[in-house]
Amino acid sequence: MSVQDQIKGFGITFRTMLQKPxxxxxxxxxxxxxxxxxxRHQLWRYDNGLEKCVGCSLCVAxxxxxxxxxxxxxxxxxxxxxxxxxxxxIYEINMSRCIFCGxxxxxxxxxxITLEHSYELSERERDLxxxxxxxxxxxxxxxxxxxxxxxxx
Amino acid sequence: MMxxxxxxxxxxxxxxxxxxxxxxxALLWERKLIGRFQQRYGPNRAGPLGYLQPLADVVKLVFKxxxxxxxANRILFQMAPVISVxxxxxxxAMIPFGTAIHILGYRIPMVGADVSVGxxxxxxxxxxxxxxxxxxxxxxxxxxxxxxxxxxxxxxVSYEVAMGLSIVGVVMLSRSLSLVDIVESQRSGLWWVLVxxxxxxxxMITAVAxxxxxxxxxxxxxxxxxxxxxxxxxxxxxxxxxxxxxxxxLVVSALGACLFLGGYLGPWLPxxxxxxxxxxxxxxxxxxxxxxxxxxxxxxxMRFGWKVLLPIATANLVLTAIIVGVFFSK
Numbered sequence: 124m125s126v127q128d129q130i131k132g133f134g135i136t137f138r139t140m141l142q143k144p145x146x147x148x149x150x151x152x153x154x155x156x157x158x159x160x161x162x163r164h165q166l167w168r169y170d171n172g173l174e175k176c177v178g179c180s181l182c183v184a185x186x187x188x189x190x191x192x193x194x195x196x197x198x199x200x201x202x203x204x205x206x207x208x209x210x211x212x213i214y215e216i217n218m219s220r221c222i223f224c225g226x227x228x229x230x231x232x233x234x235x236i237t238l239e240h241s242y243e244l245s246e247r248e249r250d251l252x253x254x255x256x257x258x259x260x261x262x263x264x265x266x267x268x269x270x271x272x273x274x275x276x
Numbered sequence: 277m278m279x280x281x282x283x284x285x286x287x288x289x290x291x292x293x294x295x296x297x298x299x300x301x302a303l304l305w306e307r308k309l310i311g312r313f314q315q316r317y318g319p320n321r322a323g324p325l326g327y328l329q330p331l332a333d334v335v336k337l338v339f340k341x342x343x344x345x346x347x348a349n350r351i352l353f354q355m356a357p358v359i360s361v362x363x364x365x366x367x368x369a370m371i372p373f374g375t376a377i378h379i380l381g382y383r384i385p386m387v388g389a390d391v392s393v394g395x396x397x398x399x400x401x402x403x404x405x406x407x408x409x410x411x412x413x414x415x416x417x418x419x420x421x422x423x424x425x426x427x428x429x430x431x432x433v434s435y436e437v438a439m440g441l442s443i444v445g446v447v448m449l450s451r452s453l454s455l456v457d458i459v460e461s462q463r464s465g466l467w468w469v470l471v472x473x474x475x476x477x478x479x480m481i482t483a484v485a486x487x488x489x490x491x492x493x494x495x496x497x498x499x500x501x502x503x504x505x506x507x508x509x510x511x512x513x514x515x516x517x518x519x520x521x522x523x524x525x526l527v528v529s530a531l532g533a534c535l536f537l538g539g540y541l542g543p544w545l546p547x548x549x550x551x552x553x554x555x556x557x558x559x560x561x562x563x564x565x566x567x568x569x570x571x572x573x574x575x576x577x578m579r580f581g582w583k584v585l586l587p588i589a590t591a592n593l594v595l596t597a598i599i600v601g602v603f604f605s606k
Contacts, residue, residue: 132568133568136313139315140312146317
């Protein structure tokens with residue numbers, strides 16, 4: 124370790140000090156996500172308002188964390204909810220168990236469930252972490268900013 | 277006319293207030309700067325830009341449990357932080373922060389106490405401050421603390437010598453041990469750092485060691501001794517050790533400013549502001565060193581102190597003595 128090396132080291136730290144910090148001021152500045160980021164789930168409807176989900180429970184079978192619960196019921200003429208024969212009377216996802224693997228999305232034959240970008244999913248109580256069908260049918264109020272490949276945050 | 281006692285009281289209260297505020301913001305600034313050196317922001321949550329962080333820290337520490345370990349020597353354990361803080365705050369009284377002013381016919385020197393052997397008193401106080409560290413570590417009844425204390429003692433002995441020798445050159449040049457006289461001897465604008473560059477460098481290195489700051493923070497060494505002498509300390513007692521460390525940092529920065537950088541002397545701006553600027557610059561160098569260099573190993577510390585710093589300081593001293601004796605003797 125020569126003296127030149129020491130001085131070089133001091134130069135590096137000084138230059139680092141003048142650079143902009145890499146920290147994102149999180150609650151004010153949201154971390155941008157890639158387009159294929161897997162966050163909060165969303166259930167989808169057709170344009171005519173009918174739900175895409177037919178209550179087949181394939182997502183339940185695919186889920187490695189066992190966090191989805193579906194109870195299906197027949198559609199009737201008076202009470203038509205989904206486009207298929209049956210619909211999901213109960214569709215719950217326990218967000219505290221979900222590992223955001225996206226298998227439910229892959230398993231779904233009707234593209235009824237997808238993983239969206241929202242990642243702010245904390246609640247003050249565990250019970251509130253169980254998202255009901257109504258919650259999943261409404262898009263998350265705030266979407267985080269998008270980020271493209273190779274872009275530095 | 278001599279200054280009356282009430283002016284002394286006001287001055288003391290003022291200096292203690294400034295020192296404690298200075299400590300709080302030195303700590304905040306260190307954390308912010310270290311953050312910048314590591315490409316992060318540092319504390320910026322409490323209040324605007326994080327400037328209420330010291331207050332938040334104090335509130336947190338006050339409400340912590342006042343804990344004394346079972347194997348500890350209770351009295352010494354309680355005393356140790358007090359010794360450190362008292363020594364550190366007493367030392368700052370020797371630092372002059374302006375030229376004397378005249379109010380109501382009294383001549384009021386802008387210094388806590390203009391002691392004729394100010395440098396020696398300051399050194400005595402910084403030596404006394406180490407007793408707090410050594411006793412605190414020993415009284416904790418914990419082997420990590422004890423090791424930290426042992427290292428503190430060894431480090432003090434090794435670096436105090438070189439530090440003393442590095443400033444004797446300045447004392448010889450200014451022909452006084454009073455810090456006021458030393459500062460006044462630089463009034464021509466010839467700061468002693470220009471005459472004694474080697475002494476200044478040695479002083480800065482030993483000052484880092486004296487304040488137990490990285491890369492000389494062996495008494496603490498959080499990676500190997502958990503926290504060294506303050507392993508068992510929490511709450512306000514821990515805060516007092518931290519305060520002693522930072523006040524010591526301000527003291528050695530002020531001492532360096534007075535001895536080598538012309539103290540409160542400077543053009544245009546008022547004296548106290550010049551002193552603040554010089555102290556801030558020195559503290560910045562301390563933080564810069566901390567963020568750049570890794571901690572020394574124990575044998576490296578000893579070798580550097582005894583085989584590098586001490587011979588250079590002695591050579592510098594002898595050379596200065598010869599030059600002063602031959603050319604400037606009256």
